[in-house]
Amino acid sequence: MSDTHVNEGASTSAETELLNLRHPLERALTELFEKRAQAIGIPLHLATVFQSNKGADFQCNGALASAKALKRSPRDIAQLWIDQFSPEERSLFSALDIAGPGFINISLSDAVLAQRSNLALADDRLLCDTVKQPKKIFIDFGGYNVAKQLHIGHLRSTIIGETLRRVFVFLGEEVIGDVHLGDWGTQMGMLIEAVREEQPHLPYFNESHKGEYPVESPISLADMNRLYPLASTRSKEDPKVRAQASEATAKLQAGHRGYTALWRHFVNLSIAEIKRDIAPFGVHFDLWHGESHAQPEITPMVESLIEQGEAQESDGALIIPLLNAKGEEIVPLMLRKSDGGSTYHTSDLATISMRAKEQAEEMLYVVDARQEMHFKQVFQAAHRVGIVSESAHLEHIKFGTINGEDGRPFKTRSGGTIKLREVVEMAIEAAQRRLNEGEMQSQTLKGANEETRAAVAQSVAVAAIKFGDLSNHRASDYILRLEDFCAFEGKTGPYLLYAAVRIKSILTKADERGIKRSTIQLRGGADRALALELSKLPTVLTQVRAKKTPHLLCEYLFNVSQSFSSFYQACNIVREEDLAQQGAWLSLVSLCLETLNLGLELLGIEVPERM
Numbered sequence: 001m002s003d004t005h006v007n008e009g010a011s012t013s014a015e016t017e018l019l020n021l022r023h024p025l026e027r028a029l030t031e032l033f034e035k036r037a038q039a040i041g042i043p044l045h046l047a048t049v050f051q052s053n054k055g056a057d058f059q060c061n062g063a064l065a066s067a068k069a070l071k072r073s074p075r076d077i078a079q080l081w082i083d084q085f086s087p088e089e090r091s092l093f094s095a096l097d098i099a100g101p102g103f104i105n106i107s108l109s110d111a112v113l114a115q116r117s118n119l120a121l122a123d124d125r126l127l128c129d130t131v132k133q134p135k136k137i138f139i140d141f142g143g144y145n146v147a148k149q150l151h152i153g154h155l156r157s158t159i160i161g162e163t164l165r166r167v168f169v170f171l172g173e174e175v176i177g178d179v180h181l182g183d184w185g186t187q188m189g190m191l192i193e194a195v196r197e198e199q200p201h202l203p204y205f206n207e208s209h210k211g212e213y214p215v216e217s218p219i220s221l222a223d224m225n226r227l228y229p230l231a232s233t234r235s236k237e238d239p240k241v242r243a244q245a246s247e248a249t250a251k252l253q254a255g256h257r258g259y260t261a262l263w264r265h266f267v268n269l270s271i272a273e274i275k276r277d278i279a280p281f282g283v284h285f286d287l288w289h290g291e292s293h294a295q296p297e298i299t300p301m302v303e304s305l306i307e308q309g310e311a312q313e314s315d316g317a318l319i320i321p322l323l324n325a326k327g328e329e330i331v332p333l334m335l336r337k338s339d340g341g342s343t344y345h346t347s348d349l350a351t352i353s354m355r356a357k358e359q360a361e362e363m364l365y366v367v368d369a370r371q372e373m374h375f376k377q378v379f380q381a382a383h384r385v386g387i388v389s390e391s392a393h394l395e396h397i398k399f400g401t402i403n404g405e406d407g408r409p410f411k412t413r414s415g416g417t418i419k420l421r422e423v424v425e426m427a428i429e430a431a432q433r434r435l436n437e438g439e440m441q442s443q444t445l446k447g448a449n450e451e452t453r454a455a456v457a458q459s460v461a462v463a464a465i466k467f468g469d470l471s472n473h474r475a476s477d478y479i480l481r482l483e484d485f486c487a488f489e490g491k492t493g494p495y496l497l498y499a500a501v502r503i504k505s506i507l508t509k510a511d512e513r514g515i516k517r518s519t520i521q522l523r524g525g526a527d528r529a530l531a532l533e534l535s536k537l538p539t540v541l542t543q544v545r546a547k548k549t550p551h552l553l554c555e556y557l558f559n560v561s562q563s564f565s566s567f568y569q570a571c572n573i574v575r576e577e578d579l580a581q582q583g584a585w586l587s588l589v590s591l592c593l594e595t596l597n598l599g600l601e602l603l604g605i606e607v608p609e610r611m
């Protein structure tokens, strides 16, 4: 916010002393109400002030809740409460009234809101505090599988996981994003067997091979992508093929040298392809670990569980018994299969054990809701047998399914699974159509070269996909409508990009005209409404953090853009004759742009230079 000329000294004025304007406003107001509550015997927890949309900025309902205990009418209590405020304190408010049966309606004065806006503008973090006690948090997302190409089913974990990661980092948590590749299951055995069948002469299959194995992979990515689907189908159809795959998997898991060397090629090829596929999404993983990473942990973990009597033999397998809420036994957790192989459950338990040893306080799993049962079992077992301490927070951040128009999981026309890459391509085409369509392009993309156009189309497409996804409550299913997601109007990613690009150009043009920015002051109309909306950012981020729900941020940014439009229509900056007001509005525009930019960045949405 270096490009603004605001008066930082404002923070020492009377308003800031009475009301800590650096805090989220509802918290600052709650503090004020708490102080007055004490004097008249209202319990502190009833003094909470929260945002209101009923004709006031904020409201407090504590008078109603304390009526019984105080044996007075709620309206009387509300009156008494309000009467505790000194004239000086009252000057903070444009309204402090009793409504209905005893609600207290609270609206801030324009001066207070303006002052808060100036503080925000002077602060790089827009007054969003970092958490007081940062926690070490693992976010397990992506969850791609080696040998299986990324498909539409990987979209949500990627997008939601990355947004949560960004929000948590911004709020000062110690976050570790881990991709947790599926690199250790039966699909590995299937692929090993498929390669053996095609190229049995390779040294990996020669049991008497004593030397090194090839450094270069004799299998290409194309080979792998061709062989895996075949092997998978055959394995489903033919029990013999399935048994062989199982056996190969067990050998790999037991450390077979040749298989391990071959498997490493698969992993490397896959990781390179995954990185290419997710590149448009701007995702960051701190760790590229996989299920295999937890394997060394399995034996000691299982042995100690046997020793503690927590793991039990059952038909040659090893299980951990589990209970439902009523204390009845439910399907147990399979720790070790009768053939000695480990399971998806075992892998996750061992991973939890390792993360716990690294002092993780939270482990969040951004995974499809259809794995709910899996995580219930794993978390219950982990807590019950003491793999994690009671205080460690394990949570399945579940998300719904991406459906097609028919309301069923999205498929290609021929009924196949659609690859992630194809989703991006389809979105780019839809974005290109939109860009060609509108007046937008005639003004802003005119004369741009092919390269710029392609880059803008990709930004629009990715913004469309991400916002289309994130704007739904994560637990809900939604229908993938790329044409709609790419629209420049309505609640879409491109609309927000367009808003940000437009605001930026308003600022540039005003600068060119020589309009000087100045301390924000408000005239009490649409400018005030915008300032109030902008002040809500810290609260929104706290809510996203607490509930792990990015849609709240989407909703908020959309509201900000709407408030901006109303403001820009109502307040004619260029024609304004009061130069102080003109400069003030320009600073408000700048704060609005900062807010949108930060919000979009947290959503992982990049704003192009022009559109």
Ligand code: ARG
Pocket (backbone or CB within 6 Å): 140, 142, 143, 144, 145, 180, 181, 182, 348, 365, 367
């Ligand atoms: N690879 C898994 C799958 O495709 C998802 C992994 C999720 N993370 C975990 N720790 N289980 O279903």
